Amino acid sequence: xxxxxxxxxxxxxxxxxxxxxxxxxxxxxxxxxxxxxxxxxxxxxxxxxxxxxxxxxxxxxxxxxxxxxxxxxxxxxxxxxxxxxxxxxxxxxxxxxxxxxxxxxxxxxxxxxxxxxxxxxxxxxxxxxxxxxxxxxx
Amino acid sequence: xxxxxxxxxxxxxxxxxxxxxxxxxxxxxxxxxxxxxxxxxxxxxxxxxxxxxxxxxxxxxxxxxxxxxxxxxxxxxxxxxxxxxxxxxxxxxxxxxxxxxxxxxxxxxxxxxxxxxxxxxxxxxxxxxxxxxxxxxxxxxxxxxxxxxxxxxxxxxxxxxxxxxxxxxxxxxxxxxxxxxxxxxxxxxxxxxxxxxxxxxxxxxxxxxxxxxxxxxxxxxxxxxxxxxxxxxxxxxxxxxxxxxxxxxxxxxxxxxxxxxxxxxxxxxxxxxxxxxxxxxxxxxxxxxxxxxxxxxxxxxxxxxxxxxxxxxxxxxxxxxxxxxxxxxxxxxxxxxxxxxxxxxxxxxxxxxxxxxxxxxxxxxxxxxxxxxxxxxxxxxxxxxxxxxxxxxxxxxxxxxxxxxxxxxxxxxxx
Numbered sequence: 001x002x003x004x005x006x007x008x009x010x011x012x013x014x015x016x017x018x019x020x021x022x023x024x025x026x027x028x029x030x031x032x033x034x035x036x037x038x039x040x041x042x043x044x045x046x047x048x049x050x051x052x053x054x055x056x057x058x059x060x061x062x063x064x065x066x067x068x069x070x071x072x073x074x075x076x077x078x079x080x081x082x083x084x085x086x087x088x089x090x091x092x093x094x095x096x097x098x099x100x101x102x103x104x105x106x107x108x109x110x111x112x113x114x115x116x117x118x119x120x121x122x123x124x125x126x127x128x129x130x131x132x133x134x135x136x137x138x
Numbered sequence: 139x140x141x142x143x144x145x146x147x148x149x150x151x152x153x154x155x156x157x158x159x160x161x162x163x164x165x166x167x168x169x170x171x172x173x174x175x176x177x178x179x180x181x182x183x184x185x186x187x188x189x190x191x192x193x194x195x196x197x198x199x200x201x202x203x204x205x206x207x208x209x210x211x212x213x214x215x216x217x218x219x220x221x222x223x224x225x226x227x228x229x230x231x232x233x234x235x236x237x238x239x240x241x242x243x244x245x246x247x248x249x250x251x252x253x254x255x256x257x258x259x260x261x262x263x264x265x266x267x268x269x270x271x272x273x274x275x276x277x278x279x280x281x282x283x284x285x286x287x288x289x290x291x292x293x294x295x296x297x298x299x300x301x302x303x304x305x306x307x308x309x310x311x312x313x314x315x316x317x318x319x320x321x322x323x324x325x326x327x328x329x330x331x332x333x334x335x336x337x338x339x340x341x342x343x344x345x346x347x348x349x350x351x352x353x354x355x356x357x358x359x360x361x362x363x364x365x366x367x368x369x370x371x372x373x374x375x376x377x378x379x380x381x382x383x384x385x386x387x388x389x390x391x392x393x394x395x396x397x398x399x400x401x402x403x404x405x406x407x408x409x410x411x412x413x414x415x416x417x418x419x420x421x422x423x424x425x426x427x428x429x430x431x432x433x434x435x436x437x438x439x440x441x442x443x444x445x446x447x448x449x450x451x452x453x454x455x456x457x458x459x460x461x462x463x464x465x466x467x468x469x470x471x472x473x474x475x476x477x478x479x480x481x482x483x484x485x486x487x488x489x490x491x492x493x494x495x496x497x498x499x500x501x502x503x504x505x506x507x508x509x510x511x512x513x514x515x516x517x518x519x520x521x522x523x524x525x526x527x528x529x530x531x532x533x534x535x536x537x538x539x540x541x542x543x544x545x546x547x548x549x550x551x552x553x
Contacts, residue, residue, distance in 0.1 A: 010194075012151040012361075013144075016354050021143070049407075052360040052373070053414045068418060069364040075193055104144045105190075 002043070002113035003084050003092040005099065008076040009106025011050050028102035036084070041095060043083035044119070051077050076106060083113065145185050149178050152195040153275045154358055158247030159199045160206070165310055167254070167300060169206055171272065176209075177202035195244075245362040246312055252355070253321040256328040257303045264299040266332050266348075271296050274351050284335075284345040322363065326372050326428065329355045333376050340532045341387035349380050360415075370419035371429030377412035378435035381405040393538040397444040409439045430459045449478040466492040470502055473509075482509040500529040504539055511542070516550050 017025070036042035051070040058065040070077065082099065086092045089110070096108045153174070160170035177198040191197035255269040267285070270276045276284075282292035313321060329352050336348030356373040363369050385399040416432045434455045441447040456472035470489055477485035486509040489502070496502035507522030523543045530536035 010148070010151065012358070013147045015357065016147060016151055018350075021147075049411045049414065050357060052357050052364075053411050053418070055418055066421065067365075068370075069361075104141060105147075 001086060001088055001092075002116050003086055003089075003095075004111045004113055005082040005084060005092070005096050006109040006111060007079045007081060007103075007106065008109065009079050010075065011077045011079060013105060014079060015050050025103055029099060032098050032102050036095060036098075041084050041086055041091075043085055043116075045080065045082040047080035048078065079106070083116070142182075142186070144190070145182060148190065148194045149181060149198070150275060152198050154248050154251060154273050154355075155195050155244045156198040156202065157272065158244065158249075158251040160202050161251055161254075162243075162247050162310065163203055164206060167272065167304070170202075172209070173202035173206035174198065176205035180205070246318070248358065248362055249313075249318065249321050249325060250310070252325040252328065252359075254303055256324045257306055259302055259306065260299055262331055264295060265328050266335055267292065267296055268299045268303075269328060269332060269355075270348070270351065273355065276351070280344075284339075284343075284348060322359075322366065322369070325359065326356075326368060329359070330372060330376070330428075333379075337379060338531070340534050341391035346383070349376065349383065352376055353380060365422070367419035367422040367424050368426040368428050370415045371426060371432045374412040374415035374419065374432035375428055375435055377408045377415070378432060378439050381408035381412065381439065387534065391534055392541075393534050396438060401442060404439070412436065413439065425458070425462075427459060427462050430455050430462065434459075447478075449475050453479055466495045467499070467501075470496065470499075470505060473505065477509065482512040485509050486513065498529060500526055500531065500535060503529065504542070507539070507546075508542065511546050511549070516546060519546055 033042055033045070054068075054070045056067045056069065056071045058067055058071075084092060084095050086095060092110050096110055100108055156177070157170050157174050160173045161167060164170050164173065180201050181194075181198060185191070252269060252273055255272060256265050260268065263285070267281055270281050270284075271278065278293050278296065279289050281296075282289045285292065287295075332355070333349050333352035336345050336350075336352065339345035339348075353373065353376050356369065356376060360366070360369045360373055381404050382396075382399060384405065385401075385403050386394055388394050412432065413436055416429070416436050419429045419432070434452055437448050437452050437455070453472060453475035456468060456475060460468045460472065469492060473485040473488045476488055486506070489496075489506060489509070492502065503522045503526035507519045507526060510516075510519035510522060520543065523539050523546065526539045527536050527543075530539065
């Protein structure tokens with residue numbers, strides 16, 4: 001079952017990390033990601049630039065209005081997300097806890113995915129289930 | 139679970155807005171700073187136990203305000219002090235305060251705080267030191283190290299700057315649109331000064347960290363002034379320049395020119411953010427000097443190889459910038475683009491009239507020597523390079539010109 005882990009945090013804090021802190025956190029998350037890849041649980045993931053770089057297309061009028069910044073003023077902003085392939089909610093929570101332990105502050109929202117379209121420009125193999133037997137041979 | 143590093147980062151992030159709001163309450167910089175310090179101490183005591191508050195900034199403002207009011211009461215001995223326990227229970231008080239402090243309040247508070255630091259009576263170096271101390275919260279020691287002066291001297295400089303602005307008339311009422319725009323322009327100039335203070339430092343200098351601080355301040359300003367194209371332009375400009383930071387010096391600390399930099403090592407995340415911001419700004423169709431400079435930096439960032447650089451575009455952008463704010467330094471920069479498009483003779487013709495105004499400017503003599511050398515006027519080139527070395531501000535600048543001189547001597551030998 002596919003879940004999205006939506007990562008929320010105070011972007012002022014996250015984007016003020018020193019290069020050392022940044023490297024430390026990314027290193028810790030990278031280690032967890034590698035385990036998850038080996039377990040065949042990790043799909044695409046991405047990190048967003050700060051909301052100051054965002055533009056909103058408001059569709060409540062025609063033609064839609066282009067405005068600067070994010071749609072909502074909130075204390076915590078969407079910073080990125082992971083797509084994970086898990087057994088169910090308990091498994092998803094377990095993955096979220098493991099990633100969460102590597103990244104300080106904020107919160108994760110776990111949302112089951114209704115429809116997933118893989119990147120059409122990427123080789124189709126990206127989202128096939130992991131086949132451990134083929135990697136063991138090496 | 140609230141680790142100390144998180145608390146520290148949250149306090150640093152909240153500082154400009156919190157001190158700005160406290161300054162609005164107390165109308166006195168020292169009181170506002172002390173109140174914030176008090177609130178931070180209580181946060182360090184409180185947050186690990188009770189968990190972080192939902193809105194750290196509002197918490198720090200409320201606690202800081204209470205602490206300062208206590209201080210006033212204590213000094214006047216007119217009222218008994220409330221117990222620490224009573225103060226620390228802020229769960230209920232926090233919510234209404236957070237609602238009252240909406241974005242508009244923060245916006246004018248932060249702007250006022252930064253604007254105070256760029257008081258016209260203060261020389262640029264004092265403006266920067268004051269902003270780094272009060273707004274960014276760097277310690278006097280950190281600032282002193284960045285400026286290569288003793289801690290006591292920097293302490294004195296900051297105290298003097300504070301005394302100077304204490305007597306100045308700081309407006310506390312909500313500014314009108316014109317006044318707000320003027321303040322914003324002054325503040326943007328100051329933020330760019332902070333950036334350049336870091337950017338002009340040599341390899342390995344403590345001052346390099348100031349570029350990151352300037353970026354942080356600009357992000358804060360843009361979050362508060364989301365639709366201001368010049369704020370987008372300034373942030374874009376700084377990000378696009380900072381993206382090249384790793385490649386500007388070689389292992390020996392020598393300057394590496396743009397054409398010789400390893401573009402694969404440019405920071406593509408910062409370039410991506412800078413380009414996105416520059417494009418956002420463009421949509422507003424209200425051009426300004428920061429946007430034009432960001433556009434110039436963007437042309438360089440987009441060129442995968444030096445020879446892919448669109449010099450005609452850069453020349454046009456410098457011409458636009460010259461038109462907005464005429465300055466011999468901008469003409470000098472345009473000459474570099476003219477050199478690429480029309481050759482060194484045309485570039486030299488463009489900068490010769492600038493001599494009287496740029497006689498004491500290191501890059502002028504460096505560029506002039508470079509153009510003269512390439513059209514074979516070697517003796518004049520040597521004199522220009524000697525002038526440049528005499529005016530160099532850092533050892534790396536001098537070394538860079540010496541390398542050109544070496545090349546000149548080799549050329550002369552061959553001829």
